[in-house]
Amino acid sequence: MNIRKNAFYKAWFKDAWPYVxxxxxxxxxxxxxxxxxxxxxxxSGVLAYWGAWIFELFGGSxxxxxxxxxxxxxxxxxxxxxxxxxxxxxxxxIIGALFSSLAACQFKIKKIKAIRQVVAAILGGLLMGxxxxxxxxxxxxxxxxxxxxLSVSGWVYAVFLFLGAYVGSKLLxxxxx
Amino acid sequence: xxxxxxxxxxxxxxxxxxxxxxxxxxxxxxxxxxxxxDHSCAMKNVPEWARKQGHNVELDEVDDGEWEVVIEKMx
Numbered sequence: 401m402n403i404r405k406n407a408f409y410k411a412w413f414k415d416a417w418p419y420v421x422x423x424x425x426x427x428x429x430x431x432x433x434x435x436x437x438x439x440x441x442x443x444s445g446v447l448a449y450w451g452a453w454i455f456e457l458f459g460g461s462x463x464x465x466x467x468x469x470x471x472x473x474x475x476x477x478x479x480x481x482x483x484x485x486x487x488x489x490x491x492x493x494i495i496g497a498l499f500s501s502l503a504a505c506q507f508k509i510k511k512i513k514a515i516r517q518v519v520a521a522i523l524g525g526l527l528m529g530x531x532x533x534x535x536x537x538x539x540x541x542x543x544x545x546x547x548x549x550l551s552v553s554g555w556v557y558a559v560f561l562f563l564g565a566y567v568g569s570k571l572l573x574x575x576x577x
Numbered sequence: 578x579x580x581x582x583x584x585x586x587x588x589x590x591x592x593x594x595x596x597x598x599x600x601x602x603x604x605x606x607x608x609x610x611x612x613x614x615d616h617s618c619a620m621k622n623v624p625e626w627a628r629k630q631g632h633n634v635e636l637d638e639v640d641d642g643e644w645e646v647v648i649e650k651m652x
């Protein structure tokens with residue numbers, strides 16, 4: 401039997417799941433996250449801790465940094481990555497994404513076409529990371545979890561997200577077309 | 578009945594879609610455009626857009642993570 405022709409393989413692993421399925425699963429999992437950990441789902445805050453741990457690996461110290469000044473943040477840093485639920489979740493996202501692309505036979509290391517792609521990726525990453533930290537969250541922690549918690553801030557975030565996306569798409573057409 | 582090729586390998590969304598839109602604009606009815614892509618989101622949005630415009634569309638998986646969208650311009 402050829403697994404590529406198997407209907408279950410196609411439905412579960414090969415073809416992209418419908419958006420509605422994804423939305424329902426995300427909703428269920430973010431409720432589970434809030435109920436079991438007491439904190440809403442977030443992604444980019446975890447990356448700040450990863451940055452701090454890497455900085456500490458090279459002998460740096462963030463003890464005096466305002467961002468990590470709270471007792472909670474200090475505890476998280478001292479307990480390490482394996483005791484940090486958010487880190488485990490982010491690692492799961494990365495491994496899950498890798499698994500799903502491998503299972504669908506769609507894994508590919510893409511070539512870099514132009515140096516401007518590298519510049520845009522680095523600049524975009526820096527801007528997103530900086531924005532997510534001074535905005536107290538990214539499109540998950542501030543937008544998705546914000547709106548899910550019936551917070552007005554999530555909707556304010558959404559308005560400015562669309563403004564940013566509008567400007568971003570204009571820049572994209574200008575520099576990449 | 579000319580055939581055109583558009584190499585969008587390594588291009589992230591929505592660049593393949595916008596490039597295909599522009600290329601198709603320049604073509605005559607009956608011409609065929611082959612768009613090579615390796616971003617899975619383009620495999621969704623390029624055929625979706627072309628079908629909505631009323632063109633004939635075929636999607637080929639040519640390699641792991643690589644597709645060709647074949648669009649026949651209908652109008």
